Amino acid sequence: MASSTSTSERPPTAVICVGMAGSGKTTFMQRINAHLHSSESQPPYVLNLDPAVRSVPYDSNIDIRDSIRYKEVMKQYNLGPNGAILTSLNLFSTKIDQVMGILEKRCLPQTPPKPLPSHIIVDTPGQIEVFVWSASGNILLSSLASSFPTVLAYIIDTPRTTENTSTFMSNMLYAISILYKTKLPMILVFNKTDVKSEEQAVDWMRDFEKFQEAVREEEEEEREGGGYMGPLLNSMSLVLEEFYNHLSVVGVSSMTGDGIEDFFKAVEDKRTEFEKDYKPELERRRAEAEDQKSQIRDQEVNRMMKDMEVSSKAKGTGKYAKKDEPETVSDMEDAEDDEDDEESGGLVDPDGADEEEEANQAFEEGLKARYEAALRDGSASASAKAASSANYIRGSQR
Numbered sequence: 001m002a003s004s005t006s007t008s009e010r011p012p013t014a015v016i017c018v019g020m021a022g023s024g025k026t027t028f029m030q031r032i033n034a035h036l037h038s039s040e041s042q043p044p045y046v047l048n049l050d051p052a053v054r055s056v057p058y059d060s061n062i063d064i065r066d067s068i069r070y071k072e073v074m075k076q077y078n079l080g081p082n083g084a085i086l087t088s089l090n091l092f093s094t095k096i097d098q099v100m101g102i103l104e105k106r107c108l109p110q111t112p113p114k115p116l117p118s119h120i121i122v123d124t125p126g127q128i129e130v131f132v133w134s135a136s137g138n139i140l141l142s143s144l145a146s147s148f149p150t151v152l153a154y155i156i157d158t159p160r161t162t163e164n165t166s167t168f169m170s171n172m173l174y175a176i177s178i179l180y181k182t183k184l185p186m187i188l189v190f191n192k193t194d195v196k197s198e199e200q201a202v203d204w205m206r207d208f209e210k211f212q213e214a215v216r217e218e219e220e221e222e223r224e225g226g227g228y229m230g231p232l233l234n235s236m237s238l239v240l241e242e243f244y245n246h247l248s249v250v251g252v253s254s255m256t257g258d259g260i261e262d263f264f265k266a267v268e269d270k271r272t273e274f275e276k277d278y279k280p281e282l283e284r285r286r287a288e289a290e291d292q293k294s295q296i297r298d299q300e301v302n303r304m305m306k307d308m309e310v311s312s313k314a315k316g317t318g319k320y321a322k323k324d325e326p327e328t329v330s331d332m333e334d335a336e337d338d339e340d341d342e343e344s345g346g347l348v349d350p351d352g353a354d355e356e357e358e359a360n361q362a363f364e365e366g367l368k369a370r371y372e373a374a375l376r377d378g379s380a381s382a383s384a385k386a387a388s389s390a391n392y393i394r395g396s397q398r
């Protein structure tokens with residue numbers, strides 16, 4: 001059996017399938033789902049994030065279509081297909097706390113312990129840019145990656161991609177942009193190997209001379225000497241060498257099931273890479289974000305305290321209260337008389353002013369502490385609200 005046989009207490013690996021429309025994502029999802037169901041491990045936890053798909057040939061545990069009606073979104077917001085997919089994802093990402101609540105309950109170790117799924121598998125819309133380049137896609141990906149080791153499977157239509165060198169290079173550049181955008185470990189899955197083997201694609205990736213030879217042959221066949229494409233493709237093949245080294249490459253046929261074992265081996269390797277390289281980076285970024293948040297909180301409290309100082313100055317209240325300030329000319333005269341009295345022999349307590357200052361300071365510090373606590377409580381109650389909504393969804397799903 002593949003690496004999917006792990007039934008331990010370790011959290012499952014999230015496998016996110018991305019790929020161009022028609023590359024075979026849904027068929028691939030169906031194949032890996034069937035594979036995991038037939039293996040000794042627990043069945044996978046399945047998410048469908050494609051709001052526009054009519055029907056999926058597998059059962060999903062969480063399906064975006066259960067909460068968002070794509071056609072309704074199109075009508076209501078007067079949108080085209082891509083705009084409606086993006087808006088559906090945006091609407092869904094507002095429920096991310098609930099989704100993560102469910103995932104964490106089902107897929108993270110609990111007391112008493114229960115068997116965990118070995119993988120969380122996720123299908124995404126065929127319009128990759130809508131998912132990868134949108135804020136909602138980013139929220140969904142980073143939330144998953146913050147709780148589970150997460151791996152991207154970039155599905156490629158092998159026969160179409162290896163038709164010529166420029167299509168191949170375009171697809172590789174697309175993969176590179178996703179890799180750099182998401183910063184997650186990636187597996188290139190050359191699909192449909194029952195139609196055409198992945199061998200040529202792997203040769204072009206591993207040996208740039210072979211790729212350049214293919215570029216030359218294409219140029220000769222098309223008698224296009226002097227164009228800019230050849231030199232451009234040649235230089236890019238050199239530049240991309242480093243990028244290719246970071247990827248795992250597998251050939252599969254979602255139709256026949258060929259290569260699926262190799263795919264799960266690659267997932268296991270990438271999981272290790274995630275733990276080693278990506279997780280520390282994610283944690284560093286999270287700590288940075290926390291730090292920034294607490295700095296902003298401090299700044300807000302300080303600003304509020306300053307505002308209060310200014311307003312009490314203006315009103316002459318609190319620390320700035322002037323008890324004997326004269327309001328009329330006759331009062332002023334009385335005050336002058338009082339001053340004269342003091343100068344001529346009235347006793348002044350030298351500690352009086354200091355005590356008042358201390359009392360004011362203590363009051364302001366207490367106030368500051370209360371504001372800080374209130375700001376902290378604010379975020380805590382927001383997460384409590386999210387948790388209770390998640391409970392509601394869980395309840396209604398049973």
Ligand SMILES: Nc1nc2c(ncn2[C@@H]2O[C@H](COP(=O)(O)OP(=O)(O)OP(=O)(O)O)[C@@H](O)[C@H]2O)c(=O)[nH]1
Pocket residue numbers: 019020021022023024025026027028053125126127191192193194195252253254255256
């Ligand atoms: N021969 C062959 N055909 C495949 C394979 N995988 C998928 N297909 C076919 O490719 C076509 C597209 O497959 P889908 O799984 O719908 O592709 P998709 O990427 O989900 O497409 P979108 O939903 O538009 O994003 C279908 O006709 C599949 O039958 C494969 O391994 N071999």
